[in-house]
Amino acid sequence: MRSEIKQKIDLAYGRIKPEMVLKNAKIVNVFSHEIVEGDVAIHQGKIVGIGNYVGQKEIDLGGKFVAPGLIDGHVHIESSMVSPTQFARAVVPRGTTTIIADPHEIANVKGIEGIKYMLDSSEGLPLNAYFMLPSCVPATYFETSGAKLLAEDLAELIDHERVLGLGELMSYPAVVSGDEEIIDKIKLAREHNKLIDGHGPEIKDKELNAYVAAGVLTEHECSTVEEMLNRLRLGMYILIRQGSAARNLKELVRGLKRENMRRCLFCTDDKHPEDILLTGHIDNNVRLAIKNGIDPISAIQMATINAAECYRLKNIGAIAPGYNADLIVVDDLKNFNVLQVYKDGIIVGENKKPLFDVKDFDNSNVTDTVRIKEVSKEDLRIRLDKDIANVIRLLPHNLVTQKVVRKVDVKNGEFKNNSKLDILKLAVIERHNATGNVGLGLVEDFRLKNGAIALTIAHDSHNLISIGDSDEDMLLAIKEVARVGGGIAIASKGKVLKSLNLPIGGIMSDESMENVNEKLAEMLNIAYEELGVNRDIDPFMTLSFLALPVIPEIKVTDKGLFDVSKFDFIDLSVKE
Known part of the structure; x- marks a missing residue:
């Protein structure tokens, strides 16, 4: 440990040459809300310094902008109609390096086996794939699903290193009324210090207070500024959604200001193949936010550090010493065209094309x-x-x-x-x-x-x-x-x-x-x-x-x- 700490200090100080340096960059600093000109030094997948560095390998960016890799705060991979491996091949070259996925579609078909498939098949990809355990399988008792998941079933996976918590609580009437099955799931999440996602459109007043009191932290179903502000006032994080079925970004950014922006992040929720390939993924959210009057650095904050802080993800979402070298290179801060994507310091996407292969995965269980x-x-x-x-x-x-x-x-x-x-x-x-x-x-x-x-x-x-x-x-x-x-x-x-x-x-x-x-x-x-x-x-x-x-x-x-x-x-x- 002592030698590792010493090496990090020497790398940051410049006494040891880092493996790679991105030279002549305009660095988007999401902490100070400014653009810093300089180099980004990277060693063994981590950022070791910002400033003036000499590396074993140097890449001259010629004044292009470098920002942290983008984060999708809530997504159903299944809506892309492709497997997690193929999903990664599409979104990573567009700048998304981290997702928080809710696999409730496959869970409604195959239960725990479906969730395990999503976890296993997303292992080892150049994409940080985190998951929330589906809370509503089935969504209601007025239909027949392929599985039923109780708290005791979810307990098997609650401590998985890539499981962050309990997925969207769609049955908000059950939460507010204190339904025992839902309470048991909330209890499971809270006992394991895990997060809880919300799904409570239109609820307000004491119902909303009760929902938040249960431990619900996020909301991605806001369609009006009033809904968003009501939830922000109660300490919730707002996930501003721009997907295929629901497109709320243009309306919600009207209610953003410097004082409340840091509690807001981006998500796609459900996005279909044509839309991902044509308009992009979270990079599209950033572009649209900028087009609708949001300062570019603020838009990038919502797509990076805000999401990382909301979901307690350490060492991602920013460009600073000790952070993972998950980076994107963009042409300018208006068009926000993603030119290159680095994951753990390795280039994995360029000009919207993946620069990595994916292995065949055994899908027979699903x-x-x-x-x-x-x-x-x-x-x-x-x-x-x-x-x-x-x-x-x-x-x-x-x-x-x-x-x-x-x-x-x-x-x-x-x-x-x-x-x-x-x-x-x-x-x-x-x-x-x-x-x-x-x-x-x-x-x-x-x-x-x-x-x-x-x-x-x-x-x-x-x-x-x-x-x-x-x-x-x-x-x-x-x-x-x-x-x-x-x-x-x-x-x-x-x-x-x-x-x-x-x-x-x-x-x-x-x-x-x-x-x-x-x-x-x-x-x-x-x-x-x-x-x-x-x-x-x-x-x-x-x-x-x-x-x-x-x-x-x-x-x-x-x-x-x-x-x-x-x-x-x-x-x-x-x-x-």
Whole structure:
């Protein structure tokens, strides 16, 4: 130990040449909120000094900016539709060197085995991959998931070195009411000195006080400045989200000022392949914040040191002696174009391309997850006493739906599709235990014609969901998704037009993000061009959230049509 300390002192003083020096840099100092011109000395993956250094190897940056590696404070890797290894290949070259992931999607399919897969497959990557243990598996008891995790199950992993705490407490009514199962999970986290993530949109006043008193530290669901300020006043950290489904950054930065910025950080939550490849990852959050009036150094602070301090991550998030050499090189502080990425002092990304290889990982414990009972036309039959029905109305660019009452075609007590009416049949089929559960509903404003779509991405329990104007095409798409072991399928006029195989839990691929995105783009084109799907919605993302019974106003689970405002099931037929 004495010799190690002596070596660090000699390296920092310049008596020993460090392994590498980044010369002529404009260094973003997140502590002093300034740009410092000089060199960054790196030895054995650590920063040993800032100033004027001579190294064994020197790289002249020619006045480019150097900032700490970026941190995503809350992400579901599964939403990228690729494995952790392929996710790293996409986000690391864009500047993200640390993530805090919540694997509740795969956990809802495979339970503890799913979490272990995410931990094991992210080991050894040039990405600091930390995890929060999912708190809501299942998300509600109004749907059938592939697993149920209690505090005693989570205890097996709570002391893992890369587990930081308990994931987003989506069931905030259960927290506020003191539900025993939730309290046991909170107790587990607090006893092990672990953090607790929040998910409490719209709660306020004494409910919010109770939520924070339980130990909830963070919130990523704020959509208004008022919500954000209410939580900041109670000592919470705010994760400003810019993902694919929810994009809150532009609104929330309106409420930022120097006095409250240090309690704010960035996250993506759910971001799909096309968006990551096209707009970036946390680097996109930084660019958008700057574009919307945030000082560049403050934006970088939110993407680095703020997140590190929130999640108690030592030695990352800053450029200073003793910190890990997780660094990004950018062209300027306006466009914030990431040119190079260093992880532990080794260059791992350049011009958005990975400079590292990933090993094949054994996914066998999390494949073969689609187990459905044979589905027939009879299972898809919607019986109605009259021609007035409760219908799910889609809203453009929104996961929230409206409950509306519509007149529909009924023959012999059964719903019949009418091509002149934009009302389609929706089916959610339990796919974990082959129970035979099939929940049915009707959807307006999807505008699909002459076909059907099916997928095994259906938040949060990830049952098999299908929409279409023909029972025959729906059955065909359902069978194709089951045949390929999970994924997405499109059928039309008795033929399967295209399918995407997502064998890992039925929600992720082991192919590269570029390959997955290419196939998705082709399928999106088919959906829009050949099936005429409403261009104001993403057909696959919209469909995947129509089974989530915690987002207002009306959804369908494998157990039936669900009214979120009443938090109970309702009939398709409208009662007098």
